[in-house]
Amino acid sequence: MKRFLMLAMVLSFVAASSSFAADRYGTAGCGLGSMLFGDEKGAVQIFAATTNGTFGNQTFGMTSGTSNCGGSPFFSTNERLREFVGANLDNLAKDVAMGQGESLETLTELLQISPAQRPAVFAKLKDNFTKIFPSEKVQMADVLDNIVMVINS
Numbered sequence: 001m002k003r004f005l006m007l008a009m010v011l012s013f014v015a016a017s018s019s020f021a022a023d024r025y026g027t028a029g030c031g032l033g034s035m036l037f038g039d040e041k042g043a044v045q046i047f048a049a050t051t052n053g054t055f056g057n058q059t060f061g062m063t064s065g066t067s068n069c070g071g072s073p074f075f076s077t078n079e080r081l082r083e084f085v086g087a088n089l090d091n092l093a094k095d096v097a098m099g100q101g102e103s104l105e106t107l108t109e110l111l112q113i114s115p116a117q118r119p120a121v122f123a124k125l126k127d128n129f130t131k132i133f134p135s136e137k138v139q140m141a142d143v144l145d146n147i148v149m150v151i152n153s
Contacts, residue, residue, distance in 0.1 A: 081110045086140040093133050099126030107147075125150060 085092060088103050095101030099122045108118045125132060125147065132146040 081107075082140065082144065084110060085144055089140060089143065092143070096125045096132060097129050099123055111151075121151060 084106060088106075091101070091103040092107065095104040104122055104125070105118070108121055113121055128150040131150055132143060134142075134146075138146075
């Protein structure tokens with residue numbers, strides 16, 4: 001469990017550090033709020049942060065590199081993860097629904113989740129299948145974003 005929590009903390013730190021390193025938005029970080037309110041100082045950053053959190057647009061922006069976000073270094077440097085999910089979206093959906101399978105094993109390996117923590121992660125992903133795959137036409141970037149949100153929740 002410690003390794004799983006460490007992964008969550010590392011992903012949060014990487015996302016946060018990439019948010020604070022950029023000059024094009026304020027303390028609320030990247031996302032729709034930064035596009036609307038920019039880097040204006042003061043209480044306006046509360047509105048920017050609230051806007052960023054709406055519908056998970058900040059997380060999606062970090063994953064996809066959109067919404068004034070440069071993209072999370074974790075995902076930018078791990079092109080293999082994007083390629084894998086894009087090429088195996090149907091198999092991944094089936095394995096997440098079952099809570100087991102080769103594509104889940106590969107996914108957790110790419111996410112550097114220890115073998116001891118994988119059963120708990122598989123169960124969590126299975127329990128949140130409809131959050132990860134909300135429709136048949138879900139896009140790869142949305143699936144990645146949803147998986148990260150579920151694992152970190």
